[in-house]
Amino acid sequence: xxxxxxxxxxxxxxxxxxxxxxxxxxxxxxxxxxxxxxxxxxxxxxxxxxxxxxxxxxxxxxxxxxxxxxxxxxxxxxxxxxxxxxxxxxxxxxxxxxxxxxxxxxxxxxxxxxxxxxxxxxxxxxxxxxxxxxxxxxxxxxxxxxxxxxxxxxxxxxxxxxxxxxxxxxxxxxxxxxxxxxxxxxxxxxxxxxxxxxxxxxxxxxxxxxxxxxxxxxxxxxxxxxxxxxxxxxxx
Numbered sequence: 001x002x003x004x005x006x007x008x009x010x011x012x013x014x015x016x017x018x019x020x021x022x023x024x025x026x027x028x029x030x031x032x033x034x035x036x037x038x039x040x041x042x043x044x045x046x047x048x049x050x051x052x053x054x055x056x057x058x059x060x061x062x063x064x065x066x067x068x069x070x071x072x073x074x075x076x077x078x079x080x081x082x083x084x085x086x087x088x089x090x091x092x093x094x095x096x097x098x099x100x101x102x103x104x105x106x107x108x109x110x111x112x113x114x115x116x117x118x119x120x121x122x123x124x125x126x127x128x129x130x131x132x133x134x135x136x137x138x139x140x141x142x143x144x145x146x147x148x149x150x151x152x153x154x155x156x157x158x159x160x161x162x163x164x165x166x167x168x169x170x171x172x173x174x175x176x177x178x179x180x181x182x183x184x185x186x187x188x189x190x191x192x193x194x195x196x197x198x199x200x201x202x203x204x205x206x207x208x209x210x211x212x213x214x215x216x217x218x219x220x221x222x223x224x225x226x227x228x229x230x231x232x233x234x235x236x
Contacts, residue, residue, distance in 0.1 A: 139180055139224045143216035147181040147225050150212045159207040163199040171197045175204035175231045183222040185213040204231035
């Protein structure tokens with residue numbers, strides 16, 4: 001059986017009464033604080049200081065220091081007498097110009113050589129000028145005569161086969177293929193520089209490999225030239 005309190009021991013039923021009594025007491029204290037007069041504060045007497053006599057003292061102005069004395073003037077130059085008079089020097093100089101100065105003796109001639117080398121051999125002719133022949137293995141970025149695509153870009157585009165899967169997927173764009181045109185006009189080592197899709201890259205490489213060029217020339221000789229062409233894939 002649960003234990004229950006008796007109604008006389010239950011304090012919750014008297015809680016509203018206690019709350020009202022507390023509110024009344026607080027209100028009375030607030031009213032009393034504003035209505036009960038308070039005694040005025042006692043006046044504070046401030047003692048005035050007696051008059052203190054003072055004297056005016058004249059302070060002389062600070063005297064400026066005198067300027068520094070000017071530096072002493074340099075002593076006047078003193079003439080130093082020459083030890084030998086000029087007239088005595090002229091008398092001792094030999095100014096005779098009639099006598100000819102003797103020329104120095106010529107050096108002795110070298111003794112004749114025992115070995116006679118004979119006549120001097122003729123100077124060999126200069127080596128023939130070899131014309132600078134371009135290296136056939138070198139790949140030129142720009143040649144004097146650039147390669148030309150046989151049939152032009154329209155002929156290249158006509159050889160392009162559009163991949164069926166790329167066509168159904170709606171893939172289009174431009175593929176840039178770079179390669180080397182050799183001395184016979186063939187395409188060597190084609191690579192894709194830019195492409196929107198791998199399927200389009202393979203179709204462009206196939207069309208470029210089947211193309212032919214007129215070879216580039218450097219100094220009248222066919223050379224290898226690096227070249228690049230764009231291949232366009234556009235849905236119609």
